[in-house]
Each structure stands twice: as C-alpha cells, then as structure tokens.
Amino acid sequence: MTTPAPGGLAVRDLVVTYAPDARGAAPVRAVDRVSLDVARGEILALLGPSGCGKSSLLRAVAGLEPLADGSVTWDGTDLARTPVHERGFGLMFQDGQLFAHRDVAGNVAYGLEGRTTVDGRRAPRRTRTETTARVDELLDVVGLTGYGRRAVATLSGGERQRVALARSLAPRPRLLLLDEPLSALDRELRERLAVDLRAALLTTGTTAVFVTHDQDEAFTVADRVAVMRAGRFAQVGTPAQLWAEPATWEVASFLGYEARLDVDGSALALAPGALRVVGAGSAPGAGPQFRGTVRAVHVRRGVAEATVDVVSVGRVTVVVGPPALAPVPGSELDLRLDLGRTAPLPA
Numbered sequence: 485m486t487t488p489a490p491g492g493l494a495v496r497d498l499v500v501t502y503a504p505d506a507r508g509a510a511p512v513r514a515v516d517r518v519s520l521d522v523a524r525g526e527i528l529a530l531l532g533p534s535g536c537g538k539s540s541l542l543r544a545v546a547g548l549e550p551l552a553d554g555s556v557t558w559d560g561t562d563l564a565r566t567p568v569h570e571r572g573f574g575l576m577f578q579d580g581q582l583f584a585h586r587d588v589a590g591n592v593a594y595g596l597e598g599r600t601t602v603d604g605r606r607a608p609r610r611t612r613t614e615t616t617a618r619v620d621e622l623l624d625v626v627g628l629t630g631y632g633r634r635a636v637a638t639l640s641g642g643e644r645q646r647v648a649l650a651r652s653l654a655p656r657p658r659l660l661l662l663d664e665p666l667s668a669l670d671r672e673l674r675e676r677l678a679v680d681l682r683a684a685l686l687t688t689g690t691t692a693v694f695v696t697h698d699q700d701e702a703f704t705v706a707d708r709v710a711v712m713r714a715g716r717f718a719q720v721g722t723p724a725q726l727w728a729e730p731a732t733w734e735v736a737s738f739l740g741y742e743a744r745l746d747v748d749g750s751a752l753a754l755a756p757g758a759l760r761v762v763g764a765g766s767a768p769g770a771g772p773q774f775r776g777t778v779r780a781v782h783v784r785r786g787v788a789e790a791t792v793d794v795v796s797v798g799r800v801t802v803v804v805g806p807p808a809l810a811p812v813p814g815s816e817l818d819l820r821l822d823l824g825r826t827a828p829l830p831a
C-alpha cells in the first residue's frame with residue numbers, strides 16, 4: 485500500500501551512494517533510506533554533524549545526485565525524470581556565488597531572467613520597469629533597500645549572502661534548498677542573519693529546506709528540524725518538541741544538553757545551568773543535591789560561570805553570579821538540580 489503524498493515535497497526511502505574511488509575506497513551510503521515530507525510554506529532544517537549526509541540529501545532532492553533507490557515527488561508528481569532546472573527549485577550555497585561584473589540589482593535581476601515557470605513553460609518576459617520594481621521589492625525583503633547600484637566587491641560577507649538570497653527568491657521557487665548559507669559568517673552575524681532569513685522566507689511564503697550543523701541556527705530558522713546522523717534521521721520535530729523530548733542522548737547532546745544523569749533506572753538530560761549553587765536563589769522544581777569541584781571560571785555577558793566536575797554526572801556549567809563572587813578553581817560547590825532545565829531520556 486502506498487501512502488498518498490501530501491502537497492509539497494515528499495521523499496520516500498531515499499538512498500544516495502557514492503561509488504568506490506580510484507584508490508579502492510569502499511562505497512559510501514551517504515543517505516540511508518530517508519523519508520521526509522515538507523508541506524507548502526514550511527521551513528525544514530536538516531541538522532547534523534559534518535559528514536552525516538545533509539548535503540547529499542539536499543542535492544538528491546535538487547536532482548544533482550542520482551538516487552540509488554527511493555523517490556522525490558512534488559505535489560505527488562515523481563521528479564525522477566525532471567532535470568534540475570525544470571524542478572522549479574532554487575538553490576543557495578555557503579558562498580553565494582555572486583557575479584562580480586554585475587551590481588547588486590543586476591545580480592538579483594539575474595534570478596528573473598530566462599526562467600521557466602514551475603510547470604515547465606517559459607516565464608513571460610518582464611518590462612524593465614517591472615524588473616526594477618521586483619528587484620527593489622526583493623532588496624527590501626532581505627534588508628538591503630537602496631543597495632541596487634552597489635558593486636558586489638564593496639559588500640560585506642553578510643550583505644553578499646543577503647543578495648544571494650534575494651537572487652534565489654526572485655523566480656519564486658516552489659522550494660528553496662539552502663546549503664549552509666550562513667556558515668562562512670562569524671557567529672554574531674549568523675545569529676542576526678538567521679532571524680532575517682526566517683523573516684524573508686515567511687514574508688515570501690517560500691517553502692524551504694535548510695542545511696546546517698548549528699543547532700541554534702536550525703532552531704531559529706526552521707518550523708521543524710530533522711536531526712541527521714550517519715545517513716538517517718535520528719529524530720524529526722519542532723524545536724520545542726526536540727528540546728522537550730530528545731529521542732536519544734546522542735540527539736540531546738547534539739542539541740546542547742551537556743550532561744546525562746541516570747537515576748533509579750531512568751535518565752535525564754541536563755541543559756547548561758540545570759545544576760544551581762545551593763543558596764543562590766531558589767530553584768523552582770528543585771531536585772536532588774550534588775557536590776562538584778570547580779575546574780575553571782569565565783565571565784560571559786557580565787555573569788560568572790563555572791565549569792564544574794560533578795561525581796556521577798560529569799562536567800557541567802554552573803552560573804555563579806557576579807564575577808566578584810566567583811569561586812576559585814579547586815574549591816567545592818553544593819549544587820541542586822533544577823528539574824525545569826532537564827529533559828527525560830528514554831531508558
């Protein structure tokens with residue numbers, strides 16, 4: 485029995501393999517029977533460590549990698565025989581690959597040129613006024629109002645990626661595939677751009693699959709996140725679902741939980757700050773007490789945090805308050821577990 489595909493993207497039992505290379509390296513099964521639905525208007529992140537198969541899956545959906553098995557459909561239509569440029573999908577990479585000889589407006593306008601519509605027909609030709617209006621609209625969407633005449637060589641890395649995004653959005657792709665579009669930028673900029681990227685996708689109603697190895701970025705940009713590990717999905721859910729109920733300790737640690745506590749046959753994942761210094765304010769839902777040894781102290785945003793080794797738990801981060809009250813390395817701390825900062829793990 486086959487499941488009826490919902491509107492949007494449906495991937496079923498997809499396998500991508502790479503043949504052995506000339507030196508005889510073993511074949512690699514980069515994507516191992518993955519199934520996935522992305523509804524129209526939804527933003528899905530593929531999150532996982534380097535080499536887990538995220539790009540291979542994205543490229544297979546785009547039509548850039550042959551499928552060893554499985555299928556990719558859009559609105560129920562199998563795309564096996566549809567070449568890359570006729571899928572109506574857009575692609576954006578880490579390096580936005582702008583044209584140096586065109587200005588910003590020229591780069592965005594490129595996204596409007598010679599395109600076919602999603603049903604394979606040639607898009608109607610636009611007048612110059614229509615093109616200018618659409619380019620200006622897209623520059624507004626990506627926060628670059630008035631940048632049209634700028635040479636791309638004068639742009640910062642973040643501005644370049646904004647232009648690349650505007651160019652990808654220009655032909656109104658029915659699905660936009662983004663492969664680590666922010667990973668070449670520094671963290672602070674990435675955090676800001678992740679928020680703006682989500683806003684741009686929502687404003688334009690764009691369905692998107694977004695590849696990243698950064699959990700914060702995935703949670704900021706996506707409606708749902710597929711955590712990938714060794715070619716398979718370890719868990720798929722909304723950021724809130726994943727954070728509240730990670731399927732395994734491996735998923736939990738990848739999401740940022742820093743320690744695992746086994747008590748009476750059940751296990752808990754501890755978020756940073758789950759252990760609190762006894763007496764430093766009451767912890768709602770306070771649980772059992774522990775003793776830990778301070779290894780190091782560092783100050784973040786005006787607050788001191790200690791790295792503490794706790795017997796039977798491991799190494800955790802503890803907020804210790806104003807820098808003046810920070811304990812010295814080697815001293816001991818009594819800690820209490822704040823159950824509100826933990827998640828249950830399956831036994």
Ligand SMILES: Nc1ncnc2c1ncn2[C@@H]1O[C@H](COP(=O)(O)OP(=O)(O)OP(=O)(O)O)[C@@H](O)[C@H]1O
Pocket residue numbers: 502503512513514532533534535536537538539540541697
């Ligand atoms: N062209 C190729 N030939 C052989 N093996 C490949 C090829 N491309 C990818 N692989 C292998 O397939 C596996 C998955 O790679 P892929 O690039 O899809 O992972 P990824 O999660 O996107 O990693 P990264 O975040 O580092 O880009 C890896 O083991 C990689 O070495």
